Amino acid sequence: MSKWILCIRPTLFLCLASLSASVSATAAAKAAHQKLTIALDWTPNTNHVGLFAAKSTGAFARAGLDVRFVQMKQTSTTQLVGSGKAEFGISFVSDVLNARAQKIPVVSVAAIIQENTSCFAARESTGIRSVKDFEGRRYGGWGSPEEEATLRYVMKKSGADFSKLKIVTTGISDFLPTTQKNADFMWIYMGWDGVRAKLENVKLNTICLRDIDPVFNHPSPLIISSAKFARSNPEIIRKFLAAASEGYQLAINKPQEAARLFMKEVPESDSKIVLESTIFLSREYAKNTPRWGVQDVSRFEAYRTWANQQNILDLKESSKEFVDNSFLPAAENRGAGK
Incomplete structure (x- = not known):
């Protein structure tokens, strides 16, 4: 028995030394x-x-x-x-x-x-299909100068009256519940809210910024x-x-x-x-x-x-x-x- 212990002990020491060196090398590499x-x-x-x-x-x-x-x-x-x-x-x-x-x-x-994969989006039931349809509607947004300037510009470009649009500051809110009660349309990213709507079987009408004017397609x-x-x-x-x-x-x-x-x-x-x-x-x-x-x-x-x-x-x-x-x-x- 003692002979086997003597044989195993050096091997064990070598294994432990090797393992210790490996751990040290890994730690050093991570630290570096x-x-x-x-x-x-x-x-x-x-x-x-x-x-x-x-x-x-x-x-x-x-x-x-x-x-x-x-x-x-x-x-x-x-x-x-x-x-x-x-x-x-x-x-x-x-x-x-x-x-x-x-x-x-x-x-x-x-x-x-x-x-730019962002779009103005409304539930299909609103009947909003074009920028002209923004008249008399509520836009829910986060309240930035860029938003108002963009809406004013696209509505003028489409022959719509910006003064007939009501802007509601909803902050950074969830598109789906917000458009059920507080807003008729919002500005969303199709890769996230558009996908969510599809998964929840909510039909949308969308007007994408890059389709309105190339200046927005950055x-x-x-x-x-x-x-x-x-x-x-x-x-x-x-x-x-x-x-x-x-x-x-x-x-x-x-x-x-x-x-x-x-x-x-x-x-x-x-x-x-x-x-x-x-x-x-x-x-x-x-x-x-x-x-x-x-x-x-x-x-x-x-x-x-x-x-x-x-x-x-x-x-x-x-x-x-x-x-x-x-x-x-x-x-x-x-x-x-x-």
């Missing part, structure tokens, strides 16, 4: 990862599915990045990113333009979705960083976007798998909405572009010009100063999910 914070614009949803997929598949970790997601409560993502409290954020064209006008130094480094949402971080850490941004591109390419080609990975990371989400929404957005993430993330500066410029003309923005700076595609991976290096 660059810690990054991503400020989400809202609660986790399918706009973010590629980012959560990149985390779940280890794409961020393989790039040497330790990524943490935070949800915004009172501070905007442009303020948080511009002040350096988060390296990346999810934002929108109008928010980036307003931030630049306020001298908040943010830059847009990738387009998550190539086109990418939405965006990934932003700060000008300072972009200057000082270009390689980190490249690594981050290469991993994010992997995640979004997976969502484009294998939306069911991307949805499953998202649910793994955010289990409190509604799995049916997540699945159907990811399938819907898989056609939108890189629509009419050779690779995910590319930003068309001319579309930023068109909206900047429009917003200046509507007196809801005062920004003379060209969009090329803060829209940067240089950190995106080349088309042939998009990674998994191709």
